[in-house]
Amino acid sequence: MTVSIPLRRDDGSVEVLMGHRVQHNLSRGPAKGGLRYSPHVNLDEVRALAMWMTWKCALVDVPYGGAKGGIAFDPHNYSEAELERVTRRYTSEIGTFIGPERDIPAPDIGTDEQTMAWMMDTYSVGRGHTVLGSTTGKPLRLGGSLGRSSSTSRGVVHIALAALRHRGIDRATATAAVQGFGKVGRSAARFLAEAGLRVVAVSDQFGATVCREGLALELLEKHVDATGSVVGFAGGEELDPDGLVLLDVDLLVPAAIEGVIDLDNAPLVQASVIVEGANGPTTPDADRILEAHGVLVVPDILANAGGVIVSYFEWVQANQAYWWTEKEVQARLAERMECAWDFVLRYADAHSLSLRTAATCLAVARVAEAHRLRGRYP
Numbered sequence: 130m131t132v133s134i135p136l137r138r139d140d141g142s143v144e145v146l147m148g149h150r151v152q153h154n155l156s157r158g159p160a161k162g163g164l165r166y167s168p169h170v171n172l173d174e175v176r177a178l179a180m181w182m183t184w185k186c187a188l189v190d191v192p193y194g195g196a197k198g199g200i201a202f203d204p205h206n207y208s209e210a211e212l213e214r215v216t217r218r219y220t221s222e223i224g225t226f227i228g229p230e231r232d233i234p235a236p237d238i239g240t241d242e243q244t245m246a247w248m249m250d251t252y253s254v255g256r257g258h259t260v261l262g263s264t265t266g267k268p269l270r271l272g273g274s275l276g277r278s279s280s281t282s283r284g285v286v287h288i289a290l291a292a293l294r295h296r297g298i299d300r301a302t303a304t305a306a307v308q309g310f311g312k313v314g315r316s317a318a319r320f321l322a323e324a325g326l327r328v329v330a331v332s333d334q335f336g337a338t339v340c341r342e343g344l345a346l347e348l349l350e351k352h353v354d355a356t357g358s359v360v361g362f363a364g365g366e367e368l369d370p371d372g373l374v375l376l377d378v379d380l381l382v383p384a385a386i387e388g389v390i391d392l393d394n395a396p397l398v399q400a401s402v403i404v405e406g407a408n409g410p411t412t413p414d415a416d417r418i419l420e421a422h423g424v425l426v427v428p429d430i431l432a433n434a435g436g437v438i439v440s441y442f443e444w445v446q447a448n449q450a451y452w453w454t455e456k457e458v459q460a461r462l463a464e465r466m467e468c469a470w471d472f473v474l475r476y477a478d479a480h481s482l483s484l485r486t487a488a489t490c491l492a493v494a495r496v497a498e499a500h501r502l503r504g505r506y507p
């Protein structure tokens with residue numbers, strides 16, 4: 130569904146934004162997927178992201194199909210009040226298309242807990258009662274789940290540690306570089322450091338910082354909170370952000386946007402293991418090159434599934450109005466991530482496939498099986 134979103138700006142002028150919501154597959158349950166605010170949003174990107182959500186949900190066995198939404202604009206250039214108006218009008222435009230049993234939005238690039246609170250409220254106003262299960266990734270005080278905001282990063286780190294173990298790399302001596310310092314990269318860097326790795330470089334959309342002895346992440350987080358970027362951090366040297374993926378590290382975590390490892394830079398990648406925190410960071414050409422060079426690439430639909438897994442936990446809790454402890458959420462997340470890793474690894478080994486091909490085959494097979502079992506009506 131594509132909708133226009135007329136927005137009254139704070140200065141009184143009117144602008145019309147374009148929004149999309151794509152439901153890719155509904156065989157295994159209601160559609161699920163994030164909502165992205167970015168100037169790069171277009172229907173094709175949203176369609177691709179919706180398809181990845183179908184495979185991701187099937188792979189980690191949460192009872193959803195795939196969806197994605199997006200509005201083509203840069204939220205940094207809009208006030209809080211304008212963002213609220215955009216979000217509410219978009220939600221109202223797609224209101225008949227979504228819902229806890231139909232399609233459940235969550236945060237993605239450019240959106241956050243507040244966006245989900247406005248969406249839930251707008252949806253609820255339309256229904257005449259509060260529907261906590263209509264979005265996930267909501268604030269804790271408004272039907273959110275403990276552990277949701279850090280869940281994608283935690284999942285990335287569970288998988289990264291499993292992948293390093295599989296490669297025989299000792300985490301106590303391992304080095305890592307993280308691309309992106311937002312919802313996924315920032316906590317992933319911290320959890321990697323807590324697990325004993327040396328995080329030597331991080332980047333954001335403005336620049337990158339590197340320190341071979343390991344970045345002091347607590348200080349870096351303070352610097353980012355104060356200035357809005359990793360650029361200018363006194364505890365590191367400036368680095369060309371494009372150079373981050375080429376660093377000589379054991380683990381590379383692209384946790385920003387699509388298509389950053391491509392035909393040009395893939396031959397120069399030195400990392401032994403890549404764990405895709407972002408959706409689609411590696412192009413198909415790059416994938417072939419990395420495989421030929423023996424780089425272990427853990428695909429997005431496995432590596433970053435922690436977010437949608439805890440979204441599922443949030444939806445279950447919201448629908449039952451019964452809330453779990455953080456310990457329960459973390460334990461169930463860890464179990465599901467480790468189980469999905471074993472499932473993919475065993476299949477990849479048994480059929481001599483890359484982890485991406487194995488994960489995709491397993492996910493597509495689950496969707497196909499559900500589709501077949503449902504049969505034909507009438």
Ligand code: GLU
Pocket residue numbers: 161162163164233234235236237238265408433434436437438440
């Ligand atoms: N936007 C996240 C993703 O790409 C989370 C989706 C969700 O929780 O529904 O996986």
